[in-house]
Amino acid sequence: MKRIRLAIAALTLTCAVGATTLLARRAAAEHFEIALRAQVGQQLVEAAADTTPPIGGVNPRPVLRLKANDPVRITWKLKSNFPHGTMKAVTIHFFVVREKEVGQKPVPDPSGPAGVLDNRFTMDFNPKSASSGALTITLPGAGNYLVRVQSEDTHDDHDHEHFSAVDVVVP
Numbered sequence: 001m002k003r004i005r006l007a008i009a010a011l012t013l014t015c016a017v018g019a020t021t022l023l024a025r026r027a028a029a030e031h032f033e034i035a036l037r038a039q040v041g042q043q044l045v046e047a048a049a050d051t052t053p054p055i056g057g058v059n060p061r062p063v064l065r066l067k068a069n070d071p072v073r074i075t076w077k078l079k080s081n082f083p084h085g086t087m088k089a090v091t092i093h094f095f096v097v098r099e100k101e102v103g104q105k106p107v108p109d110p111s112g113p114a115g116v117l118d119n120r121f122t123m124d125f126n127p128k129s130a131s132s133g134a135l136t137i138t139l140p141g142a143g144n145y146l147v148r149v150q151s152e153d154t155h156d157d158h159d160h161e162h163f164s165a166v167d168v169v170v171p
Contacts, residue, residue: 031082032125036149036164039073040066051160052150056105061146063102063167071136072168076149079130086126091152093120094133099146102167107146116140120152142170 034049045064050057066072078092095110096117108114116139123131139145150163 030162031080031087031154032151032162033079033081034076034149034162034164036076036147036166037074038064038147038166038168040064040070045166047164047166049162049164051162053160054105056107057163057165061103061165061167063169065169065171068142068170069138070170071138073134073136074147075132075134076164077130077132078149078151078162080125080127082125083127086124087154088124089122090125090154091120091122092131092149093118093152094149095119096137096139096145096147099144099167102144102169104146107148116145122153139168139170144169 030049030051032049036047038045043064043066045062047062048059050059064072076094080087093110094117095115097108097110098114098116099108110116110118117137119133125131133149145168146165147168148163148165151161154161
């Protein structure tokens with residue numbers, strides 16, 4: 001009888017921990033769903049949403065390796081998952097920037113000398129609304145590049161920003 005009670009107590013504790021974890025994950029669900037894809041020929045890398053802080057996020061970035069002068073097709077989509085109304089004046093910032101090493105955490109300033117492409121716009125995001133973009137670019141020579149799309153101006157209301165990023169290596 002004592003074994004049965006212990007087994008039931010252990011099962012109850014396991015269920016409680018599982019439910020708490022599930023609720024915590026649901027409560028921490030991200031405000032944006034982000035997909036970023038970079039493709040050259042048949043080679044494709046994809047990245048999903050990450051958050052800052054911490055600097056550079058928590059997920060390792062996928063790496064696309066290509067040859068000099070290969071055109072890279074980049075597409076992204078950022079969709080609101082925020083169910084509590086409209087997120088006002090969110091800036092969407094898409095950029096390509098040179099980086100010293102693949103996977104580096106501090107993001108180089110895209111408006112500085114490392115910048116290759118820098119584009120941003122501001123919009124309101126209703127629940128389930130989305131924005132997307134696509135381009136083909138030939139990178140300006142050998143080196144490591146960071147391709148990134150990110151939200152800006154949501155940190156004050158949500159304590160973090162959202163982004164998706166990939167690294168591109170041109171030997």
